């Protein structure tokens with residue numbers, strides 16, 4: 001098995017383990033970070049042109065434009081930029097563990113959105129943001145940390161999970177599993193999408209009563 005195939009296998013193993021037991025993340029964190037540091041300079045070349053198609057489709061379905069959005073595991077920042085371009089009033093944070101990814105993201109940041117988009121180093125398992133501070137928390141090809149997602153999304157806000165090549169994506173969580181975890185944490189409305197080669201789920205947190 002070559003190195004890339006091994007990396008993909010490891011990513012799937014880590015995803016399944018961490019979704020089942022989030023505390024196991026500390027065992028995977030170092031290797032995952034190093035893996036993505038190595039991939040960072042080539043990341044934009046190794047993805048397909050339509051890698052964000054399901055993510056874009058879910059953004060399109062949002063009933064209102066978000067004012068504060070977070071792209072978790074942003075990599076080289078394409079998800080954060082997609083939000084900023086689509087919603088001209090949105091302030092967007094892209095968070096990632098790997099400095100190399102963040103460097104690429106900052107290098108690519110176009111002037112026209114630079115005042116509204118920032119990239120920060122942060123771990124999705126314990127994010128340095130206030131409770132309910134985002135009306136959209138988005139993930140593309142990223143291991144979800146459900147307690148953090150539920151903490152950060154404002155009442156009535158949305159969480160988005162996209163996987164560029166659907167179930168073939170190394171970091172993949174089936175929609176039924178996402179729904180079950182989110183339902184237990186106060187999310188009530190769900191919509192599935194398929195676009196390009198990928199899939200996405202959009203979930204809405206219950207508004208406060």
Ligand SMILES: C[S@@+](CC[C@H](N)C(=O)[O-])C[C@H]1O[C@@H](n2cnc3c(N)ncnc32)[C@H](O)[C@@H]1O
Nearest residue numbers: 036073074075096097098101122123124140141
């Ligand atoms: C498969 S890449 C996806 C990057 C980007 N979202 C995309 O779709 O092109 C996963 C990214 O998540 C980052 N990552 C993995 N685990 C993370 C965590 N717990 N906290 C923050 N970033 C994480 C990695 O460094 C990597 O950049």
